[in-house]
Amino acid sequence: MHTMWKGSISFGLVNIPIKLHTATEDKDVKLRTLHKECHSPIKYEKKCTVCDVEVKNEDIVKAFEYTKGKFVVLEDDDLEKLKKENEDKAVEIMDFVMMEQIDPIYYDRTYYMSPGDGGGKAYSLLRKALEDSGKVGLAKIIIRSKEQLAVIRVYEKTLVMETIHYPDEVRKAEDVPNVPAEDKVTKKEIDTAILLIDQLTTEFEPEKYTDEYRTALLELIESKRTGKEIVTPTEKEPVANVTDLMAALQASIDKTKPKKPAAKKKRAATKAKKEA
Structure with missing residues (x-):
């Protein structure tokens, strides 16, 4: 597993040399952009908006736009020095907290x-x-x-570090438009919704969830590559247009209700009895 960071962490006077390894990977199917005429890859050039000429990497500098059209130029040496000064420091665990106190919205990588x-x-x-x-x-x-x-925790006997957002990086929930100020639902609707949730409740088994779009896209690519016929998937059952909330809840419960095998067993027992 590739090491992407080396350093140490400490809590109190205990110092631990560690290595970081990326725990997740992006499996999105990357598509290239081609010229429609000859199917050659498109090349994107770096051009100056004023001089209208292509710019080489050595002629590019980094800058911060503090107001529209006004920039503070930052030299690579300054950035590298700042980076070095901070990276050389040991990572110190500042506090210990209960994990339940951190809302999942804060987690990043x-x-x-x-x-x-x-x-x-x-x-x-x-x-x-x-x-x-x-x-x-x-x-x-x-x-x-x-x-x-970052949060440091245990996952399957391995220590993991999860980077989390700072509070000012999480947008305020109260800024979300059109959120109802109060719950205008009846007790019967709540009870029925909870019943539906109970019927759909199961153990979390991540292996049973797959990226269906990525699978279909890869199959399409393979079909085109090999010249095979592309089979159009069977159309899904249309979604019922139920506008009444209570009716929708009840229909959902009926659809997800476990089928009782009693009648089937009774028929099998009767058949066996006759044959005997």
């Missing part, structure tokens, strides 16, 4: 943490302490030139 040379025992100590306390650690880390707030 997940990284596996493996112990560096000589860090196995300290790694095990932190893992066991987090498991027994039921808490997670909060730390700060510089990843790809950005300081990130």
Whole structure:
């Protein structure tokens, strides 16, 4: 597994050398853009909006636009020095909190943490302490030139670091338009909705959920590549246009209600009896 960051984390005076490994991967099917006429890849040029000439990489600088059309130019040396000063610091766990106190809206990316040379025992100590306390650690880390707030927790005997958003990066829920101020539903509607939820409740088995669009897209690509006939999938059952909320809930319950096998068993028992 590729190491994308090396350093150390500490809590109190305990220091643990660690390596970070990306825990998830994007499996989106990447499509190229081609010239329709000859099917050659399209080349995108970097051009100056004023000089109208192509610009080479060595002639490009980074800048911050502090107001429309006004920029502060930042030299690569300044950025590299700033990055180096912060990356060399050990990642310190600042606080420990209960995981339930962190809403999932804050989570960003997940990284596996493996112990560096000589860090196995300290790694095990932190893992066991987090498991027994039921808490997670909060730390700060510089990843790809950005300081990130991170949660350190245990996942299947492995320490993981999850970068999380700062509070000012999470938009306010009260700014979402057209959200009802209060619940104008009846007790019967609530009870029926809870019954439907109970019928659809199951154990979380991530393996049973698949990316159907990606599968269909790959099948389409393979069909075109090999010249096979593309089979159009059977049309899905049309969604019923039920406008009454209570009727929709009841129809959903009837549709998801487990089928009783009693009648089938009774017929099988009667048939066996006759044959005997």
